[in-house]
Amino acid sequence: MKKSRFSLLLFGGLLLAVIIHFALIRSLNIPISWRDYLEGTTVVSILTLIGFILIIPALSDFSEQFVGKFMIMTTVQMLGILSYMVYVFITNPKSLQIVAANILPLFIVMLFFQSLLLIRSRRS
Numbered sequence: 001m002k003k004s005r006f007s008l009l010l011f012g013g014l015l016l017a018v019i020i021h022f023a024l025i026r027s028l029n030i031p032i033s034w035r036d037y038l039e040g041t042t043v044v045s046i047l048t049l050i051g052f053i054l055i056i057p058a059l060s061d062f063s064e065q066f067v068g069k070f071m072i073m074t075t076v077q078m079l080g081i082l083s084y085m086v087y088v089f090i091t092n093p094k095s096l097q098i099v100a101a102n103i104l105p106l107f108i109v110m111l112f113f114q115s116l117l118l119i120r121s122r123r124s
Contacts, residue, residue, distance in 0.1 A: 010052055018044075021102075022042075087099070
């Protein structure tokens with residue numbers, strides 16, 4: 001898979017996941033503030049972009065280097081989302097449960113989608 005196609009699929013998947021996530025939150029009347037939603041979505045988007053920056057040079061490397069960079073990317077992204085949860089806990093502990101219940105599924109979907117894309121890119 002070419003790097004340009006990979007990046008297009010990754011950003012398209014990110015946009016689609018954010019739109020579906022927003023539609024589900026609004027249709028289910030989940031009580032999350034607009035500010036918390038935008039913060040969480042921005043954090044997930046930035047973590048996805050950081051993962052993209054870390055892994056894009058490894059798409060053409062040998063498989064051992066790819067696996068190492070994939071592990072680094074996943075670790076950085078998980079530490080990022082946990083740091084965001086600590087930030088929410090410190091600034092507004094009352095909204096932690098709502099924010100975590102709304103942002104973590106989006107993060108997990110994006111991590112899963114990103115992993116599938118990377119595995120698929122290594123096979124082609």
